[in-house]
Amino acid sequence: MPPAKKRARSYDPARTRTAVLAQLAHVHQAVRGLTPEQLALPTRLGEWTVRDLVAHIGMAVTAVHRALDRPAPPRQDVTVVQWPFATAANAPAIADFTRNVAADHPDLDAYLADVDSSLRALLDQHPGGRLLETNAGALPLDDYLVTRAVELAVHTDDLNAAVPGLEVPHDRQALAAATRLLADALAVKAPGGSTEVRVPPYAVVQCVEGPRHTRGTPPNVVETDPLTWLRLATGRVSWQDAVAGAKVAASGERADIGGLLPLMA
Structure with a gap:
């Protein structure tokens, strides 16, 4: 008899939304205290500076905004665990977009404040089952927010690595979601x-x-x-x-x- 098919992991939508907002708030609070010299520091992400990294964090969150601006696809065609494998193909475009965002938003405090308030408004307006066209394929909003928790958790760690003495906390639920999704991706691979x-x-x-x-x-x-x-x-x-x-x-x-x-x- 063949082994039973594993059931896909589920994520609590309310906890995921809270985790994404909490992790974004942690980053925003830390960015408020960064000096111009700290923002100019290099990161472990190629040529990106800390300023570029912060801009990218905001950009990763506003991917939700951009997806909601587009018409909903007719049906879901991927699962959330497939998302990690789709990121590499988009790396050049993401790098270009990040540089443009960093150039267009010199006041990162104001930029992240706007990202936070606009995300809250969008999450209040849209149900979790609303389908989004993402770089991996069509996913429900609630599932896509799990991927935003991954982005925020990973890049918070990048930020802490780049700025000596900076200790941006990880929201427990955001770290849990990121850990679980990437562990499940290994099992799929x-x-x-x-x-x-x-x-x-x-x-x-x-x-x-x-x-x-x-x-x-x-x-x-x-x-x-x-x-x-x-x-x-x-x-x-x-x-x-x-x-x-x-x-x-x-x-x-x-x-x-x-x-x-x-x-x-």
Whole structure:
């Protein structure tokens, strides 16, 4: 008998909306205190400065606005777990758009304040089931907001890495959603049950073809913390460096998942 098909993970729409708004507010609060010198600092994202990164964070949120401005597609044709695999193809266009946004909004405090207020208004106006045409395909608004939580969580970490001493907090629910979506994406990329990937306290998935584990301690286990997982999944840190730095514990002959990473860029 073939194994039962795994049920797709669901996300609480109210918690996701609250998480996106909370994480955006954390970023906005931090940006208010950045000096011109700090905004000019380099980031780990190629040629982007901190100013470019902040502009991109706002741009990632207003992707909701742009999608709602377009007619709703006739039907959903992708699931949210497929979104991470669609990001790389759009990287050049995103980079150009980011530079334009940074140039057009010299007052980043005012820009993020407008992004926040306009997003709240849109979320009040539109039901979660409203379909959006996204870079990955047609998704409901509630599902697309999960991807915005990923963007915000990942780029908050980028911001903290770029500015010494900056400690923008991660909203717990935003970090949880980002961790779970990227863990599920790994299971989609490498389906199977021979390796268990644990990212406590938010996610556990099984992946990689091979003998399926049924009970007791799995023979192949990978375990890491949520921020390290986000960095691995998005290419901020390599598998080799994470293992060498004791940020990842991997045991078993099928526990080396470095060849499957990153999942998105």
